[in-house]
Amino acid sequence: MATVLSILFAGLGQLYNRRFLKGIVFIVVEAAFLITLANFVVNGVWGAITLGETPREDHSIILLIEGIIAFIVIGFALTAYIFNIIDARRNAKDLQLGKKIPTVRQQVIDAYNSSFPYMLITPGLIMLVFVVVLPLAFMLALAFADYSLYNAPPRKLLNWVGFENFTKLFTEDIWRESFVNVFSWTIIWTFVATTLQIALGLFLAILVNDKRIKFKRTIRTVLILPWAVPAFVTILIFAAMFNDTFGAINNDILSQFGVAIPWLTDATWTRVALILIQTWLGFPFLFALFTGVLQSIPSDMYEAADVDGGSRLQKFRFITFPHIMFATAPLLIMQYAQNFNNFNIIYLFNEGGPAVRGQNAGGSDILISWVYKQTFEYNQYSMAAAITIIMGLIVSIFAFFQFRRTAAYKEEGEM
Template identity: 65%
Template structure:
């Protein structure tokens, strides 16, 4: 391009042309092939997906207008898919604008124009990570993000047993479901009861399994202990058995009538505990079972970490007159926590949503008068009952949203405070 053309070339005009229609800015920059590709892509989008996106946005906004003919759930899903497609389209459109402007700026600076082959090679060198990431990102959007968005959307509708498409249409109700959760007695009592037990369950069960794993790891790591390999193998055995098998076995053992705990053990001292009938004893049994299920992983984790603690540190502590407790407090424990804090946080988050043990042991029972949740239901198992047994989809979605925000907030806060996170990249 001549010097006169370069001086008159305007990057802002190139960007404006790309805003008017994708590819026009590239044609203005005399990037003919790239401009034609963008133009064809926009025309193809308008012809093939324009109508779908338009109808999807309409369905998402209205959730249908004719009962019996329009299905609000389908319209909601199509609307969310339209949003995802629209998001991709906007991202490509923005890239088209930026590309046109940068090309124009390079022309003004007098940089040599790349050939088509050179341009392809440069784009591949710069963008090959995005090429390989994009298919996985697309799958993630439709497999994980779309169901998540659908659940979030249901939390703001009136979808329940008495208002089910296609016989009736759904309506957007804003934050009414969340308001009812903490104001209406039928929901308030159950929500706060289940939420309190979920917190207690998470704190006690997880802390006990971590504490038991730590104590056993410290004992087995003691140089005075013999047969370490046999002991470690024996203690990890509960981890080798599938959790659902262990839970079902324990459910039979804790059975009030024929369970071996009442019939064979406690009967010797004339005691019969209502493990499955009294909420307190059911909760106690659940905490003990989770401690049994969870400690082998923590034990294996801590055992591996303890092998990496330098013996020189302990020798230096002995020279300084450090006691066994001081060595544990200032050497062993900080080293363990530094290396395992993220995984321990995951243990708390996992137990907060530990549906399997609650459902398989006693299905969240025993029943509680006046509540839609059982005496040992945690939030996630209550969501299951609301969805598959009571068909209260809107309230289940609202609770799921609250549940997700709590776990995300707790995990993010704890990860930010861990030393491992703060020093990442500096080790």
């Protein structure tokens, strides 16, 4: 009976169980929801489904956002409603077992003690939903609509087009060629640039950590200096240095050998320059990270290896490298994920250029810079959302499987 009453209206089951304070709270909450938000929820769901019916009067984007908010509100309401039913049923079972009904004062104390952590979490959770979940849901929705420069509200209404935007990426020539080139360069860029900066940081850390090296503090300070300079400043300086016409690299260095490289006008050389710059930007952090790990490795292990006749390569392979990977593998994976979406260096250096004939992406564009151009330069909002979904899936799948394989996420006894 308590379960049925709670289904009919929140709080009735609690009143039936003589939990009067809790029942009144549930009744007030549901009544307030029905009075204040019922109309908004109904209109929001209608707007999300139809995206409007009258051009210039209905704004599809506003209706879509209101619809997403309505579904979020429905989610919160259903959660509270289900909790109300479960609570009423649990209290009814306690009464059947002969448990004493607590007084109102005891109910307040019990509710405070049991719900205090949730009271602290709830504001942050609500903020997280509207700051993170709402934009993500909006982006997901746009990927299945036809929002573009030539079909923009309120002059026109949006329509749901299903997977048409994803199909364009693989069927239409300009989109297919652009996507294949950008995606392949993104993978190469992520792997080569990140691996080079990791290799350089590891090599320098091992070299400086050698007992025969003197002035270690000075050397470490100098090697970490590139990290102290803001990245965008360094990128802009390098962009000037690599300039084809007045750059110092062509005019002052390569000119001595009679060579002039088109760093900014040839896609291949632009990519080479970007990889070199990212290696310079990324190695100081990894150098500092590896240095800390190397200093934490017990010297007894190296002494034992010397007694056993181990070579430098063997000590690196069986002692140094496993310790470094155990401590830093998650951070190294994040380095790959960060470079996969490294918008700053791509856009600040050459704005993703140079232009490529027959494509709507530049020769050095990666997926994130291509999405930026589709959004703010070409106003292809739905296509940009579709590409973003693909990017998110790639990064999520890669990070998920790599994190699960790292020893840092396993028990030490399972290594």
